[in-house]
Amino acid sequence: MTLVICVVSRGRSNGKTCLIEALTKKFVGEEFRVATVKCIHIDFDTAKKDTWLHLKTGATVTAAITPTEIITIRRSKAPLLDEALGAIYFEADLVLVEGYEKSPYPKILYTDTALAALAAMKNISNIVMISGSIVSKAKEREMFTAKFPEIRVYDLEEMVSAIKEMLVKKVLRSLPGLNCGHCGHDTCLGLAEAILSREANREDCEVLSTNLATLEVDGIVIPLGKFPQQILRGVTMGVLNNLKGVDKHLKKIKLTIKTE
Numbered sequence: 162m163t164l165v166i167c168v169v170s171r172g173r174s175n176g177k178t179c180l181i182e183a184l185t186k187k188f189v190g191e192e193f194r195v196a197t198v199k200c201i202h203i204d205f206d207t208a209k210k211d212t213w214l215h216l217k218t219g220a221t222v223t224a225a226i227t228p229t230e231i232i233t234i235r236r237s238k239a240p241l242l243d244e245a246l247g248a249i250y251f252e253a254d255l256v257l258v259e260g261y262e263k264s265p266y267p268k269i270l271y272t273d274t275a276l277a278a279l280a281a282m283k284n285i286s287n288i289v290m291i292s293g294s295i296v297s298k299a300k301e302r303e304m305f306t307a308k309f310p311e312i313r314v315y316d317l318e319e320m321v322s323a324i325k326e327m328l329v330k331k332v333l334r335s336l337p338g339l340n341c342g343h344c345g346h347d348t349c350l351g352l353a354e355a356i357l358s359r360e361a362n363r364e365d366c367e368v369l370s371t372n373l374a375t376l377e378v379d380g381i382v383i384p385l386g387k388f389p390q391q392i393l394r395g396v397t398m399g400v401l402n403n404l405k406g407v408d409k410h411l412k413k414i415k416l417t418i419k420t421e
Contacts, residue, residue, distance in 0.1 A: 275304035337384030
């Protein structure tokens with residue numbers, strides 16, 4: 162349920178780093194689990210140092226321990242962003258990536274002018290919001306939003322609120338959407354918000370935590386609450402228990418019903 166967002170700009174700019182720093186402080190301050198990814202254009206490991214020698218001799222990964230850090234280094238030929246994301250050892254709520262404008266992930270464009278933003282829209286896909294000094298320039302904002310009214314220009318607080326909405330939607334898509342209320346919340350949206358605030362977890366969803374029976378119709382899995390699962394399982398087992406030649410120690414049953 163991790164949300165990955167790239168912070169991009171046209172050309173190299175210190176603004177991306179400052180924005181990631183500000184967003185990280187905001188979300189960590191509200192107890193979200195945040196990870197960041199930074200692309201460095203030169204080798205991080207220094208030739209002839211001990212860690213470099215460890216890897217040169219064939220180690221798959223080497224770890225360097227300092228009084229305050231643990232740094233793991235793994236060699237890879239032309240590593241992709243997804244490989245870096247896979248190396249994050251914990252499940253983050255939010256991963257902020259500096260750069261990678263060609264990635265498929267949603268992007269925040271950091272820019273100073275409307276002209277730069279309009280040019281970026283032609284070359285960078287999946288820009289979902291705009292930031293940078295353009296925020297304080299009313300005419301520049303109006304020039305951009307006249308062309309792209311669906312892309313909002315946000316200050317930091319507005320951006321934090323928008324990202325929180327994206328986080329909730331990300332969690333909500335992992336829930337069945339039945340709004341059954343068995344989890345203690347009136348809707349799946351309420352449960353999604355509680356999961357993000359650490360007041361609940363996905364196992365509180367009765368549909369996801371109950372594993373008695375599943376229903377698939379035309380290739381689509383239909384979410385079932387605990388009671389429908391119990392009925393489906395009970396009826397099926399009742400029929401099978403009265404049939405000769407059926408093993409009494411069943412583990413899994415697949416049932417197909419033709420409707421015509």
